[in-house]
Amino acid sequence: MLIAPSLLSADFGNLQREIEMLNSSEADYLHIDVMDGVFVPNITFGFPVIKAINAISTLPLDVHLMIVEPQKYVSQIRDCGASLMTVHVEACVHLYRVVQMIRQAGMKVGIAINPGTPIEHLVDIINEIDLVLLMSVNPGFGGQSFIKNTLAKLVRLKKLIADSGSNAIVEVDGGINAHTGGLLAQYEADMLVAGSYVFNSPAPHHAIRALKAL
Ligand SMILES: O=C(CO)[C@@H](O)[C@H](O)COP(=O)(O)O
Numbered sequence: 001m002l003i004a005p006s007l008l009s010a011d012f013g014n015l016q017r018e019i020e021m022l023n024s025s026e027a028d029y030l031h032i033d034v035m036d037g038v039f040v041p042n043i044t045f046g047f048p049v050i051k052a053i054n055a056i057s058t059l060p061l062d063v064h065l066m067i068v069e070p071q072k073y074v075s076q077i078r079d080c081g082a083s084l085m086t087v088h089v090e091a092c093v094h095l096y097r098v099v100q101m102i103r104q105a106g107m108k109v110g111i112a113i114n115p116g117t118p119i120e121h122l123v124d125i126i127n128e129i130d131l132v133l134l135m136s137v138n139p140g141f142g143g144q145s146f147i148k149n150t151l152a153k154l155v156r157l158k159k160l161i162a163d164s165g166s167n168a169i170v171e172v173d174g175g176i177n178a179h180t181g182g183l184l185a186q187y188e189a190d191m192l193v194a195g196s197y198v199f200n201s202p203a204p205h206h207a208i209r210a211l212k213a214l
């Protein structure tokens with residue numbers, strides 16, 4: 001299982017210490033949640049902060065953009081050092097073009113999908129992308145409860161990927177802990193995001209290891 005701790009639940013007054021903790025853990029990616037106060041009812045941080053994070057992180061950056069018009073920011077996200085850029089299917093009018101732009105900028109391409117959006121919205125793009133980010137909470141905040149319908153949706157998504165011959169992997173994001181992570185492992189998720197479970201743990205390294213071993 002690939003593990004991407006979300007920095008959203010970290011202590012922002014001690015970001016360097018938090019990132020160094022992740023550097024020395026078994027995490028595979030560092031998940032960065034960018035929110036614009038328009039696509040979601042919350043605001044996080046922008047390019048200078050992501051750049052500063054990247055300067056400290058030895059993990060590849062998995063940037064989850066919860067913003068409208070993400071196509072405007074492809075080169076800035078690349079210049080921040082992102083390895084994987086994920087945009088929401090609900091935020092892209094010309095989804096195919098955005099995917100091409102991210103690919104041309106040299107990053108891996110992810111498409112995120114909200115809990116209420118049918119996976120059928122991915123049918124005509126699934127062969128062009130590296131990752132689907134299946135939201136298991138409504139985007140905007142850390143610390144929410146896992147939406148159980150995600151499991152049924154994951155089954156349908158894995159079938160769509162297999163039937164279309166796509167190489168896309170599935171990352172699940174929101175409300176993930178040892179219990180929900182265990183269920184997602186059974187349902188063949190490839191990558192898990194965990195924010196509050198990791199950063200609220202008294203032993204974040206152990207929390208990451210527990211998810212990694214699922
Ligand atoms: O994208 C988001 C929230 O919109 C996530 O990446 C959260 O940051 C995950 O936090 P937890 O649910 O694991 O606390």
Ligand SMILES: [Fe+2]
Pocket residue numbers: 006031032033064173193
């Ligand atoms: Fe996220």
